[in-house]
Amino acid sequence: MTDTMRALIAGRGPDWVLDRIPIPEPGSGQVLIRNRAAAVNNADLPMLAEADPTAGGHGEEFVAGFEYAGEIAGVGDEASGWRVGVPVMGSIPSSFAEYVVADHRFVMPRPASLASEIAAALPTGLLTEHGGLAVSGFAAGQSVLITGASTGIGLIGVQVAKTLGASRVIGTTRSPDKRKLLASVGVDEVIVTSEQDLSVAVLAATDGQGVDVVLDHIAGQVFAETLPATAHDGHVVNIGRLAGPASTIDIDALSYRHLNVHGVSFGFSRDWETVGIIAGLLPEMIPAVERGLIRPVIDITLPLSRPDEIVGRLRSGQAAGKVVVAIDD
Numbered sequence: 001m002t003d004t005m006r007a008l009i010a011g012r013g014p015d016w017v018l019d020r021i022p023i024p025e026p027g028s029g030q031v032l033i034r035n036r037a038a039a040v041n042n043a044d045l046p047m048l049a050e051a052d053p054t055a056g057g058h059g060e061e062f063v064a065g066f067e068y069a070g071e072i073a074g075v076g077d078e079a080s081g082w083r084v085g086v087p088v089m090g091s092i093p094s095s096f097a098e099y100v101v102a103d104h105r106f107v108m109p110r111p112a113s114l115a116s117e118i119a120a121a122l123p124t125g126l127l128t129e130h131g132g133l134a135v136s137g138f139a140a141g142q143s144v145l146i147t148g149a150s151t152g153i154g155l156i157g158v159q160v161a162k163t164l165g166a167s168r169v170i171g172t173t174r175s176p177d178k179r180k181l182l183a184s185v186g187v188d189e190v191i192v193t194s195e196q197d198l199s200v201a202v203l204a205a206t207d208g209q210g211v212d213v214v215l216d217h218i219a220g221q222v223f224a225e226t227l228p229a230t231a232h233d234g235h236v237v238n239i240g241r242l243a244g245p246a247s248t249i250d251i252d253a254l255s256y257r258h259l260n261v262h263g264v265s266f267g268f269s270r271d272w273e274t275v276g277i278i279a280g281l282l283p284e285m286i287p288a289v290e291r292g293l294i295r296p297v298i299d300i301t302l303p304l305s306r307p308d309e310i311v312g313r314l315r316s317g318q319a320a321g322k323v324v325v326a327i328d329d
Contacts, residue, residue, distance in 0.1 A: 007097035008307050010088035011061035013049040016096070021063070022253040024101040025074075031082050031107060032074035033090075033100045033257070036116035038294075038304075039067040042151070042242065044243050045314055063241045065096030069110055069119035077105035077291075087112050091123040096304065098327055105275045108282065111290040119139030121296035121322035122289065125156030127240050127266050127274075129215065129311055130281040132157075133164065145202055145229065146187075148217035148242060150178040152296065152322040155185050157215050159294040160285065162186040170205055172198060172222075180318060181297070198222065202229035210234060210257075219244045220244045223228040227253040266268025303329040 005023045026032040033154035044064060046147045053059030053279040069089040072082050082088075092102045108126075138144070143163045148154045149171025161169050171187035173179075174194045182190045193199045203210060210231035216223050220243025224237055227249060236259060254261070266277055278302050299319040302310050303326045313323050 002189065004303060006097035007063045007094075008065065008304065010048050010064045011053065011057070012024045013054050014048075015311050016064055017307060018307055021097075023099045026079065026101050028076055029078045029104055030076045031072055031079050031088075031104050032076075033068060033088060033102060033107070034073040035068045035095065035098055035327045037068070037101050037120035037154075037301075038065045038068040038095045038325040039121040039225055040310065040314060040325065041066050041123075041153075042240065043144055045311070063097050063217055064095035066093060066099050067091050067093040067120050067123050069116040069123075070327075071087070072098070073099065075104075078132045082107065087114075087119075088125050089116075089119040089123050096269060096325060100168075103271070104179050105271070106278060111286065114289065115324060117301055117324050118296060118298065121152065121298060121324055122156065122294070122329040123297055125153045125162065125296065126281055126285050126294075127277060128153055128264075129157035130162040130164075130265055130285055131266050131277040132215045132237040132239050132262075132279055133161065133213065134277065135225060135264055136165075136237050137157035138164065138213050138235075140183045141167050142212035143168040143170070143231075145165055145172070145211040145226065146216045146217070147172045147185060147198075147214070147222050147226065148174065148240065149173060149182055149190075150320070151217055151240075151242070151320075152299075153240070153311075154215075154295045155181075156219050156294065157217075158182070158185045158187055161215075162252070163288045164210065164284070164295050168206075168211075169203055171209060172218075179321070185297070198225040203224075203228075213237070216238055218243045218324075219247060225254075226305065227257070227259060230257060231261055232257050232262070235260045235262065237264060239264060263323060296308040299323050301326050307329045
């Protein structure tokens with residue numbers, strides 16, 4: 001092993017820069033992962049822009065990325081349960097690099113039959129979607145509305161809900177041409193929000209009752225529109241804010257329907273929460289992945305050596321599913 005590795009660095013300009021940096025060493029409670037593939041998330045672009053010193057950004061350099069898949073390359077003290085060579089995947093900052101250091105509690109086992117390029121696109125989706133359903137108290141037989149269902153994470157959310165026994169999954173998209181994609185992953189009713197009123201369409205699809213659980217990836221006014229589309233005593237879980245963090249809601253829709261609203265952010269600032277969410281998903285989700293019941297939709301796989309193409313695909317707004325980064329060109 002050499003002393004340096006390739007990585008994509010943010011904070012030097014409008015795009016990521018490929019450079020060589022020292023390979024990290026695992027500390028107490030950490031493992032070192034030889035990374036084989038990474039996946040891009042919605043948060044990557046705004047973080048890149050915020051760090052761009054040429055456009056007023058903070059200019060603090062960091063290794064980009066949040067999702068990885070590879071195998072254990074080193075084990076620190078107090079990192080029980082892992083050994084060198086075990087295939088793994090997970091979600092942790094600084095994943096656009098040849099090596100990743102992670103808290104051993106945040107690492108997920110990767111089925112040996114699952115290629116790294118596929119596995120890398122799963123962890124964030126599994127964590128957020130299973131975690132969101134768990135927070136809502138979801139039970140098999142309930143109905144679920146997923147806003148932004150055609151996003152990379154939303155597509156996994158549909159499959160997670162189906163795997164856990166949702167009676168009906170309704171998914172929204174702004175693009176009519178995403179209907180076939182959503183149907184292919186198990187959406188029972190597709191609502192195209194550029195053509196249909198979300199609340200009216202959901203109520204029509206549920207005989208006026210509304211859905212039991214909402215997983216909202218959009219926020220903005222879409223969040224407000226989900227409230228009257230939720231069943232009495234139902235749960236609305238906000239996960240993402242693609243349309244911005246502000247929303248003007250009808251309090252009557254919230255109160256008269258006795259709704260439960262949850263805000264979640266499964267980052268790593270609250271270790272106890274992340275550890276619990278990961279432990280909760282492993283018994284059901286990893287076997288489902290191994291059986292092929294949950295698969296990410298991959299838009300394109302690009303090598304680490306072409307950061308301009310990776311960020312260009314993201315900025316195009318045309319990606320259907322996840323953009324994957326092949327670490328070993």
